[in-house]
Amino acid sequence: MSVLRYFVFGFAVCATLGWSLNQSAFAETDYPLTEDSIRQDGVPEGKVIGPIQWRSKIFPGTVRDYWIYVPQQYDPSQEACVFVVQDGLNRAKGWHLLPVLDNLIHKKEIPVQIGIFISPGGVPAANDQSQPRFNRSFEYDGLGDRYARFLVEEILPEVGKDYSLSDDPNDRAIAGASSGGICAFTVAWERPDQFRRVLSTIGTFVGLRGGDAYPVMIRKHEPKPIRVFLQDGSTDLNLYGGEWFVANQAMLSALKFAGYEVNHAWGDGGHNSKHAASIMPEALKWLWEGYPGEVSVGTTEGRRTDLLIPGEDWVEVSSGHRFTEGPAIDSDGNLYFTDIPNATIHKIDRSGNKSVFVKDSPGINGLMFGADQKLYGCQNGTKKIVRYTLDGEEEVVCEGYPCNDLVVLPNGVGFFTDPQNKKVWRFDAEGKVTLADEGIARPNGIIVSPDQSILTVADTDGRFTYSFTLDENTQLQNKQVYGHLHLEDQELKSGADGMAVDTEGRTYVTTRVGLQVLDQLGRVHFIIEKPQDAWLSNVVFGGENLDVLYATCGDKLYSRKIKATGVRPWEAAVKQPKPSL
Template sequence: MAAPLIRRISLLLAIIAGSCAPAAVLHAQDYTLGPDSQRQANVPQGAVTKYTWTSQIYPGTVRDYWVYVPAQYRADKPACLMVFQDGGSYVDENGGWRATIVLDNLIQKGDIPVTIGVFVNPGVLDALSPNQQNRYDRSYEYDALGDKYARFLIEEILPEVAKHYNISADPNDRAIAGLSSGGIAAFNAAWNRPDSFHRVMSFIGSFTNLRGGDEIATLIRKTEPKPLRVFLQDGSADLNIYAGNWFLANQEIYSALQYVGYESTFVTGTEAHNSKQGGAIFPDALRWLWKDYPKPVATPASDHQPGVYDILEPGKDWELVGQGYHFSDGLAVDKLGNVFFTDAANNRIYKIDLDGKVSLWKENANGAGGMVFGPDGRLYAGQARARRIVAYTPDGAETVIAEGVDPNDLCVTSRGEIYFTDSDNHRVWFIDAKGNKRIVDTSLAYPNGVRTSPDESLLLVSDTLNKWVWSFQIQPDGSLADAVPFYRLETSDDSSASNGDGMTLDTQGFLYVATKIGVQVCDQPGRVNLIMNPPQPGWLASLAFGGPDMQWLYVADRDKVYRRHIKRTGAVAWNILKPPQPRL
């Protein structure tokens, strides 16, 4: 048997083994392109068309992209999709990838489904004169951790392609690939938008601190699993520079994926930061990525990630409760487990009963926003339009508690005292049981969510414009002391702000914070243990435990309200308890 063929079989075996075993190290010193990367007789060729795009998400940038349509494509059947970063290098039929040739051969054999390829170059902002330098956006677009690049593909490029071709919208039918910074870009696109991509391929991925990529491995470990299949490749002679060690970084990513239980493989070799090995194994990598299609890519099983599944119930995802609101907020639970929420712009308060059914509870609510039930059974609400705080009795009658105030969120203690945030004026207020009010803190940039700890020893306040939830010790007279930025939240790449908003706690003393990247769950010592995936991409506003067992976690997600059943029980103001001693 010829040596190149032996090498190719070894590569394929390494890929297959790597999906369920430690990363396989390949000792070959050279890598050659096999027959799948060569034009073959009687294999029909797909068509490749080049386009130019000016972006809005990346203002002013211009880029080329190419669309490959296989000969087997039929307009009456949605085709699968694969997006390649640094697209020009992949469509070069004399280069190291020859992706269109590989796609032709593998589609013809039936090894992968009929797939439209979209090959996208990074953007360039052209200089205004020949004497000035262009701005090259490759690292800015590819190495960033947020969802911006994914949105660029999903909102700009792919809709344009879909005008001409029938592309499946099912994320199981969509893959994304890249090398180097394009590799981390591919992973981040799928990670941030698993509603659009379930299959990821990374060659010599730059999971290092070029722009924070070294944080990804930790995020994988603490984030609720997603339905992703991930292929990784790297060489032992890859870069070791100021931003980190590429080979070690890819090992960290693979280790994290295996810890969570993702279907993943890591093929290693001896090459440096180039496409030699990647190009050689590319056809077999595609076979692995699309194996068993159309069987859906699975979400990792619950026998991994013990910290995550100490809180979440396996197989219990978010359920839609209600929709069609302008902006849902102010989730609050009564003593029976009924949950109430506001739609401030429409001036309404709604009730969710124990069966999860929504009904209108109050109209003309004066722009009620933040709400909470007190130990007296009344619903306390901040009315933005009337600049006051009121308390509603079960029949909807209201009593004014404080006037001339600008409340955002609020909480009520077992003694009937109130803390509320005045976000725009950077203030935390205290109202004693007699109705006297005073400012107790002015140090936060944008104080938002506010809750007491289950034993009412601490006041916790989220600062939306920073990554912290602050902890204050509550003094006997209601004043606050010994403030520290105690809970460190994870943030999106486009801002140092967590967008931390509403909060709630469970009886173990764990803090749940509504943020831009999902529900972040912190243990008592202030560490994020779990990030729950948001029901839909975007900023969450409020959350609360409810239901007959107080184990339904409700979230207000802009125009919708969702819930999911979890293993923890919510803490409430009318049941003071001391949480267990935390692990330090």
């Protein structure tokens, strides 16, 4: 038996055993095939090419087979749609997918598409006394963008050498069963710029490798342009990781809550392809319904925290920098931000005119205005806290301390973070520095609540923010781990950086996942997408009504208008409403 056949055989045995242990006593409904799943006279039959062996670099050492389905209607002069299916040709045959594609393409009920049926990878056994390393669960059940990158960077370019494939995400569908089902969703969730149509049958949205988090993330995250069809049966698996049918219902509920285009077919079947095969033609027709119309984006309407304005997305404000940081707004609405490697502070006035405000400010990072209308900054290259007059004249506030980000209060007291030494420092109006806290793994962003009673510090190397109360002498008290942040699957560190607050007492924290919005109780209600795939370093409210977010992300500065009003920490305190407990 070949290595690749052994991988497939092992999966089939496991799937069969899982079903027999949980479902053997239940008699399923008979799910007959429809005419669209059976070969019809006069319908052109597509050809299947393969198996083709592939050795991956993204999944080192793995070997797998894939097959290519080419309909007779395929025209090399025109870009074809793409349909990727996990678990290879066996999965396609289990769904009776080949006649389904032939029949529906012939009737023009779905577009012409190239099918790519891919087996999971495995690292061959070292010898006849060893087992291969089975990669199916790691590739399929795991969250993050690895498998999406495998498709986008390896398989699609390879198939694209011989076939004309569309690179429009609206022209791409992806499907799978069981772990292959959650894999299909993960690809579209991570890369909606590549895939937007998802078919999942008996999907494994349970706690094997973190997939049980999806219903929560869907409810919290800014909606994406994805259309999803779910299938499952009431006697699907119920194992240590969860109950499949319950998990799929949770996915449906979350997708509906977030306004996605979603459809489903529930039955009484177990962990097999019987029901899926019977509804496959209707599922594919719905998946491609309205094509070539675009898949729509979900909505935030009706959510407890509804921040987004339809049609208002991130807009590029400034580019051509090396690494942007420290956005700050003065009382007239002018915007300032830093380019750390270039030791420069840039200014954009209310009319959009751009200029260099300060040159040669070594390591200049976080910025914030003070009540004295001077721009305070962390000049880490010289280990100084400095401030600038509106004419750009530099004054030293204090020196001798590494510094990253800062906040300045109306009474002239400020706090700054020192990630290198795991410390937070306090300075007063005369520039006297005292230690305020130590021990946070990597203190970074720092902000005060609208009523100026609570100070929050972001920990780049952790998953929480830290909360302190401020006493009558503006000293820190009652340190507590408080805000709970979401992490990327492959990260143990949130990447929490700069922060802003609004009049409702919400805290906006820049992280690897995106801009996470926490309520007063430290719970993430909403996650706004990053403007680009780069480090999201800081954020501030600006605009005439303080309802525009300005975010520094990688080499660019972006803006986005939202349904919230920001607060400037250096102005008078703003009373925030009592939170919902």
